[in-house]
Amino acid sequence: MPLVDCMNKIQNYINGSMVAPKSGQWLDNFEPATGKVYSQVADSNESDVDAAVTAARNAFPAWSKTHATDRAAMLHRIADAIEANLDSLAAAESKDNGKPLWLARSVDIPRCVSNFRFFANLITGVESQSHNSDGMINYTLRNPLGPVACISPWNLPLYLFTWKIAPALAAGNTVIAKPSEVTPMTASMLGELCIEAGLPPGVLNIVQGSGSLTGNAIVSHDDVQAISFTGGTKTGKHIATVTAPKLKKLSLELGGKNPNIIFADCDYELMMETTLRSSFANQGQICLCGSRIYVQRSLYETFRDDFVSRVKQLSVGDPLEPASKQGAIVSQQHFEKILGCIERAKEEGGNVLCGGNAVSLAGRCENGWFIEPTVIEGLANSSESNQQEIFGPVVSIAPFDDADDAIAKANESQYGLSATIWTSNLNVAHRVAAEVESGIVWINCWLARDLRTPFGGMKESGLGREGGMEALRFWTEPKNVCIKF
Ligand code: TXE
Numbered sequence: 001m002p003l004v005d006c007m008n009k010i011q012n013y014i015n016g017s018m019v020a021p022k023s024g025q026w027l028d029n030f031e032p033a034t035g036k037v038y039s040q041v042a043d044s045n046e047s048d049v050d051a052a053v054t055a056a057r058n059a060f061p062a063w064s065k066t067h068a069t070d071r072a073a074m075l076h077r078i079a080d081a082i083e084a085n086l087d088s089l090a091a092a093e094s095k096d097n098g099k100p101l102w103l104a105r106s107v108d109i110p111r112c113v114s115n116f117r118f119f120a121n122l123i124t125g126v127e128s129q130s131h132n133s134d135g136m137i138n139y140t141l142r143n144p145l146g147p148v149a150c151i152s153p154w155n156l157p158l159y160l161f162t163w164k165i166a167p168a169l170a171a172g173n174t175v176i177a178k179p180s181e182v183t184p185m186t187a188s189m190l191g192e193l194c195i196e197a198g199l200p201p202g203v204l205n206i207v208q209g210s211g212s213l214t215g216n217a218i219v220s221h222d223d224v225q226a227i228s229f230t231g232g233t234k235t236g237k238h239i240a241t242v243t244a245p246k247l248k249k250l251s252l253e254l255g256g257k258n259p260n261i262i263f264a265d266c267d268y269e270l271m272m273e274t275t276l277r278s279s280f281a282n283q284g285q286i287c288l289c290g291s292r293i294y295v296q297r298s299l300y301e302t303f304r305d306d307f308v309s310r311v312k313q314l315s316v317g318d319p320l321e322p323a324s325k326q327g328a329i330v331s332q333q334h335f336e337k338i339l340g341c342i343e344r345a346k347e348e349g350g351n352v353l354c355g356g357n358a359v360s361l362a363g364r365c366e367n368g369w370f371i372e373p374t375v376i377e378g379l380a381n382s383s384e385s386n387q388q389e390i391f392g393p394v395v396s397i398a399p400f401d402d403a404d405d406a407i408a409k410a411n412e413s414q415y416g417l418s419a420t421i422w423t424s425n426l427n428v429a430h431r432v433a434a435e436v437e438s439g440i441v442w443i444n445c446w447l448a449r450d451l452r453t454p455f456g457g458m459k460e461s462g463l464g465r466e467g468g469m470e471a472l473r474f475w476t477e478p479k480n481v482c483i484k485f
Contacts, residue, residue, distance in 0.1 A: 010041040010184045012048060012208055013191025015055035016201025022047045027181055027210065032098030032328035033319050035367035041184040044209035049176070049217040052205035056147035056174035057223055059202030064144045064172040068123045071170060074199060075120035079113045081193040082162075086110070089158065089186055096185040097157055098328030098369070099282055100319045108159045115162040118451045119170035119471070126472065136484050142476035144172030145225040145249070149218045151211075151239075153231045154180035154330050155285040155391075161187055164228045165204060167471035175204045176224065178215055180231075182331050184208050211235065219243055226475065229253070230287075233389075233415075233460045240463075251464040251474050253287070253456050255389040256417030259410035260290030260446075261400070261432060264299040266422035267444065272303075276310055278420060278446040280373045283326055284393040285334075287461075288418045288440070288447060292386055293397040294406050300399040307375065307397070308353045314373050316359045326393060328368045335369035338392035342374060345385035350376040350396065381409050389415070403428055411437045417457030420446050439465070 009026055011018040026040035042048070063071070082089065089112075090104040099108070129140040150164035161179050168175050179187035191206045207214055211231075219227055219242050226249035229239055236252040243250045260278060262271055278290040295303045317324035329335040335358070342356050355374030360366065373393040379385050386396055400406040410419060418440040421432050433441040439457040442448060452468035464474060 008039065010039055010188045010208055011191075012042050012044055012052070013188065013194065013204070013206040014048070014052045015205065016195065016199075018188075018191060018195075021045065021209070022051075029096070029184060030331065031095055032330055033095070033365050033368040035332065035369060038095070039185065041181060042208040043181075044207045044214045044217075046217040048207055048209070049214060049221060052176045052207045053147055053221050053223045055202035055205050056176055059200060060144075060146050060174045063169075063174055063200065063203045066172070068126075071172065072120035072124045074197070075116045075166060075170060077197040078194060078199065079116035079120070081197045082109065082116070082190075083113050085189070085193065089189060092185045092189060093158060093183075094319045094327070096183045097154065098319055098330055100321075100324050100327045102322055103282065103327070108156060111159045112162040114451065115159075115166045119166040122468065122472065123170040126469075136482055138480055138482045141479040141481065142171075142473070143479060145475065145477055146173065147223055148173045148175055148226045148475065149221075149224045149228070150175055150177040151215055151218065151227065151229045151231070152177070152179055154182035155282060155287070157183040158186040158190065160230050161190070163466065164230070167466075168228070168475045169204065171472050171475035173225075173475055174202060176218055177204065177206050178218055179206070179208065181208065181210050181214075216242070219248075222246070224248065226250070228466070228474070236462070249474065251456075251466065252462045253466060254417075254460065254462045255391070255415060256287045256289075256457060256461050257292060257387065257389050257413050257415045258288060258290045258418045258420070258438070259406075259413075259436065260293045260420045261406045261410060261422065261436075262293065262295045262299065262303065263406075263421075263423035263425070263428060264296040265424045267424065270444065271422040272306065272310065274446050275307065276314070279395045280311070280314060280326060280393050281447075283329055283371070284373075284395075285330060285391055286447075287391075290418075290420050290446065291390065291395050292410070292413075293395055294400045294409055295397060296406075297399040297401055304353070304377065304397060311373050311375055312354050316370050316372060317361065318363070318365050326370070326373060328365070328370050329392060330369075332369060334392070335371065338371055338390060338394060341385065341388070341390045341392070342376075342394060345376050345379060345383075345394075345396070348380070348383040348385050349378055350383075350385060351378040352376050353397075355393070381412050387413065403432055407432060407435045411435075413437075414460040415457065416459035417461035418442065
C-alpha cells in the first residue's frame with residue numbers, strides 16, 4: 001500500500017477517493033516526540049462535510065440492501081488490508097500520537113483488525129426477535145438508520161476510530177467519520193486501505209479537520225441520522241445540545257477518573273504489575289486508566305514504597321526505542337495542561353512522591369513533549385486533582401479502612417466509567433463491584449476486553465454503550481410488525 005507520504009498532505013477520503021479540502025486550507029500536524037510539524041491535515045469545512053454526507057446518502061440504498069454475509073466479507077477484506085500493513089500503520093500511529101512503537105504494534109493496530117472481524121462475524125449470526133400470542137404474531141425488524149457519524153479522539157486513534165466505524169458499517173449504515181485533528185494520519189491510511197479493499201464509494205467517508213469547524217458541521221448536518229462520539233465530557237455535552245433538538249440518536253463515551261481499589265488480601269505481584277500498566281499505559285492517556293489508587297491501610301505503606309520505586313524505573317524515552325516504557329504526550333497543549341495539573345495538586349497539599357517534571361531528552365527528541373510518570377499522595381478525596389480528569393501519567397494514592405470506606409471514596413466522583421478491584425475475597429469482590437458507580441468493573445485484572453460486552457460509563461462519563469449487540473442496536477431502528485390470524 002502506498003504509505004501516506006508523511007511530508008505530504010493528509011487528505012479526506014470522500015466518495016471513494018482521496019481528496020483535498022475544497023477551501024485549500026490545511027492544519028499543521030505535529031510529531032509529539034520531536035515537537036515538530038511533520039505533515040499537514042485537511043481543515044475541512046461545511047462544503048467538504050456536505051460532499052461526504054451526499055456520498056453517504058447516495059451509497060446507502062445499495063449498501064443497506066447488501067446481504068449481511070456480503071457486508072461481512074467486505075469488513076474482513078478491510079481487516080485483511082490492515083493486517084497486511086500492520087508495521088506501517090503502527091509506525092504512523094506512534095509518530096502521530098507519541099505512544100511507544102511497541103504499544104502501537106502490540107495493542108492499537110491489532111485491535112483495529114479485531115474490531116472489523118468481530119462485527120463482521122457478529123452480523124452473520126444475529127437472530128431476529130419474534131413474539132407470538134393470542135392469534136397474533138409479532139416480528140421485530142432492525143433496519144439501518146442511513147448516513148451516520150463517528151467522531152473519535154487522539155488517545156487511541158485508529159483503535160477507537162474503527163471501534164465505531166465497524167459496527168456502523170456492519171449494521172448497513174453508511175458513515176461519515178472524523179478522527180481527531182491531533183492524530184489524523186492512520187485514519188487517512190484507512191481510507192487508502194478501503195480503496196485497496198474495494199469498499200464501494202461513499203460507504204465510508206473520512207473527513208479530516210477541527211472539532212469546531214468540521215466536527216460541528218457533521219453533528220449539525222440534517223441528513224446525519226446518529227452520532228457516536230468519544231472524547232472529553234465538555235465536548236460531549238456540547239454535542240448533545242446540538243443534536244437533542246433534532247432528536248438525533250447520540251452515543252457518548254467521555255472522560256473518567258477511575259478508582260483502583262486494592263485490598264490487603266490481593267494477589268500482590270499480579271496487582272502491582274497490572275497497576276503499573278493501569279496507571280501509566282499510553283502515558284496515562286486512556287479513559288480507562290486507574291488514576292485514583294486506594295489501598296487498604298494495612299498494606300498502604302508497603303504498596304506506596306514498592307510502587308514508587310517501580311514507577312521510577314519506567315523509562316521515558318523515544319517512542320521508537322523498544323526500551324521506552326513511556327512515550328511522548330500527544331500535544332504541546334496537553335503537555336502544558338498535565339504539568340499545570342501537577343502544580344495544582346501541589347497547591348492542594350499533594351506530596352509528589354516521584355515524577356512531576358517534564359523530561360528533556362537528547363537527540364531527535366530534544367524538543368518533544370515528555371513527562372515523568374508521577375505519583376502523588378496526601379490529596380483530599382474532594383480535591384480538584386482527585387475530581388478532575390488529568391488524562392496523563394499522573395496518579396494519586398490514598399489509604400482506606402474497609403469496603404464501606406473504599407466504596408464511599410470511589411463513588412465521590414462526577415465520573416463513572418470504570419473501576420478496578422483487587423481482592424481474593426469473593427464476597428468483597430462482588431459487593432464492591434455491585435456498589436461502585438461505574439459502567440465497567442474489573443476484578444483482579446485491568447483492560448481485559450470481551451468485545452461482546454456493553455462498554456461505556458455513567459454519570460459524567462457518558463451516555464449509552466458500545467460493544468456487541470449494544471452497538472448494533474444503537475446503529476439500527478427497531479420496527480415491530482404484528483400480524484393477526
Ligand atoms: O477531546 P475533544 P480532546 C478527554 C481528556 C482530554 C479532553 C479533551 O480529558 O484532555 O477529553 O481532549 C472532536 N463538534 N479525553 O481535546 O475535544 C475533536 O475534533 C463535533 C477522553 O482530544 O473531546 C475530536 O475528533 N466534534 C477521551 C473529538 O471530538 C468535536 C479521549 C474529541 O475531541 C467538537 C480523549 C464539536 N464541537 C480525550 N469539538 C476518552 N473518553 O477516551 C471537538 N470535536
